[in-house]
Amino acid sequence: MLSSVSSRLLVTPRAVAPLLRVATTAQRSMASSARVRFVQQQPTSLHGVSYRSFASSSSAAACSNKDCCNLHCPKCDFVMNSFCPFCPSCDSLQPEKPRDCPTDYFCLLNQPHKYSIDTTGAEQCYRKLQNRLHPDKAAHIEGADPEVAAADSAMVNDAIKVLRSPLKRAEHLLQLETGVKADDDEADGMGNMDPSVLMEMLEYNEEIDDAEGDEKEMLKLTQENDDRIKECEDELTRLCDEARDWEAVETEVNRLRFLVRIDDRLKGTINKM
Numbered sequence: 001m002l003s004s005v006s007s008r009l010l011v012t013p014r015a016v017a018p019l020l021r022v023a024t025t026a027q028r029s030m031a032s033s034a035r036v037r038f039v040q041q042q043p044t045s046l047h048g049v050s051y052r053s054f055a056s057s058s059s060a061a062a063c064s065n066k067d068c069c070n071l072h073c074p075k076c077d078f079v080m081n082s083f084c085p086f087c088p089s090c091d092s093l094q095p096e097k098p099r100d101c102p103t104d105y106f107c108l109l110n111q112p113h114k115y116s117i118d119t120t121g122a123e124q125c126y127r128k129l130q131n132r133l134h135p136d137k138a139a140h141i142e143g144a145d146p147e148v149a150a151a152d153s154a155m156v157n158d159a160i161k162v163l164r165s166p167l168k169r170a171e172h173l174l175q176l177e178t179g180v181k182a183d184d185d186e187a188d189g190m191g192n193m194d195p196s197v198l199m200e201m202l203e204y205n206e207e208i209d210d211a212e213g214d215e216k217e218m219l220k221l222t223q224e225n226d227d228r229i230k231e232c233e234d235e236l237t238r239l240c241d242e243a244r245d246w247e248a249v250e251t252e253v254n255r256l257r258f259l260v261r262i263d264d265r266l267k268g269t270i271n272k273m
Helices: 002-010 013-040 051-056 058-062 119-133 146-164 166-178 184-188 195-211 215-243 246-271
Strands: none
Touching (some): 146 166
16 A cells, blocks of 8 residues: 555656656757767868868858759768869769859858958968879879869869959859859940940040050059059959949949959050050
């Protein structure tokens, strides 16, 4: 009888509550440990660069690209939303980039979709990638295709050239964000040129025509044009990174393209004097 009463007492809500609290605490502890293990198993580097910085910047920006790809690593099935030569998870060399997958030079060199980038970080990522893709190194990668490594190396070379150039970087960012591709032929034909920019460029060219043969005046015009280029780059930083006004960015990119051509003309003329 006493044992029967004791059994009933043991299963009352008041008696069970402490046991439930202990069990809940244990479950939370186990869940917390599982989360820690999960985080520790996440990829920590990309081409030898911190993956944390890449994941918090470039990958988030890449998702805003309407044409981004979901590529699966054939070795570990890690999903990449932009092509990387090496899997950020298992570090294996990836197959050749699919032709229908847009090339994102920002993500390739571990940079966010911004006009103002970490040039030092981009250069470091470029050098590390090229070191790993060198034919002597790629030859020792298990299952690596030398032709794929060579194609990746060429793509990385293109990436650093684009990101080093203020004009090409702006053109590439505009294309990634809007699909608008830089067309030099259209620009030459005054295609979608803003009338105010067009008039500005015509005036600059007239000034150069009038100054030809006068080295001092040509040097003065070169300095003025350098100042205009700097102002244009500052405006692109504001429009791309803060306002995200891509229509205005397109106008400013066209302006920068013409200023760069004027710079080439000025310096070419001075060199012939």
